Amino acid sequence: xxxxxxxxxxxxxxxxxxxxxxxxxxxxxxxxxxxxxxxxxxxxxxxxxxxxxxxxxxxxxxxxxxxxxxxxxxxxxxxxxxxxxxxxxxxxxxxxxxxxxxxxxxxxxx
Amino acid sequence: xxxxxxxxxxxxxxxxxxxxxxxxxxxxxxxxxxxxxxxxxxxxxxxxxxxxxxxxxxxxxxxxxxxxxxxxxxxxxxxxxxxxxxxxxxxxxxxxxxxxxxxxxxxxxxxxx
Numbered sequence: 001x002x003x004x005x006x007x008x009x010x011x012x013x014x015x016x017x018x019x020x021x022x023x024x025x026x027x028x029x030x031x032x033x034x035x036x037x038x039x040x041x042x043x044x045x046x047x048x049x050x051x052x053x054x055x056x057x058x059x060x061x062x063x064x065x066x067x068x069x070x071x072x073x074x075x076x077x078x079x080x081x082x083x084x085x086x087x088x089x090x091x092x093x094x095x096x097x098x099x100x101x102x103x104x105x106x107x108x109x110x
Numbered sequence: 111x112x113x114x115x116x117x118x119x120x121x122x123x124x125x126x127x128x129x130x131x132x133x134x135x136x137x138x139x140x141x142x143x144x145x146x147x148x149x150x151x152x153x154x155x156x157x158x159x160x161x162x163x164x165x166x167x168x169x170x171x172x173x174x175x176x177x178x179x180x181x182x183x184x185x186x187x188x189x190x191x192x193x194x195x196x197x198x199x200x201x202x203x204x205x206x207x208x209x210x211x212x213x214x215x216x217x218x219x220x221x222x223x
Contacts, residue, residue, distance in 0.1 A: 044200070044214045049211055089153065098155065
């Protein structure tokens, strides 16, 4: 099956700085890559996604890039704010199933 | 819309007991899934369904049963609870078309003693 690795496991940034989280996947059949934000005590919430026919997607301060050849994709958050503090998960999907990374705990220091 | 709802929010079981975690969605989504979340391991798929009457196994299906008799409901049954099933369980749903993103419920925290 698919194997998704995510780095780093923890990340601290100063407010206003950028944060980057990276994921790699193993199954070349994966064609959909969502990113989720999980706040304490809540379920994950989809924040951005990208399909394999697109190299980059941006939504305000959040962007995702995909390199199919290298099998890696990244989440970029610019101008970070304290409310961005949460755990972020990447995922890869070759079809009906989703495979998740182990999560990155992001702390934005005011 | 309430989205995806899960009950109960918390549950404590003794080893060997059985129980059913409830999940319902009001978005008319065809796809529904159950995940468990353990520290340092992300979310792992237990079972999923692509429509009423159709279910399939995910990565970690042992010890769990599911059924999908309606579009709205997707209960997860623990047949004989074990301490290794202590976890936070999330139900998710998504549409078959359009965006593929999943909507997650608030979770059920289960402890098996």
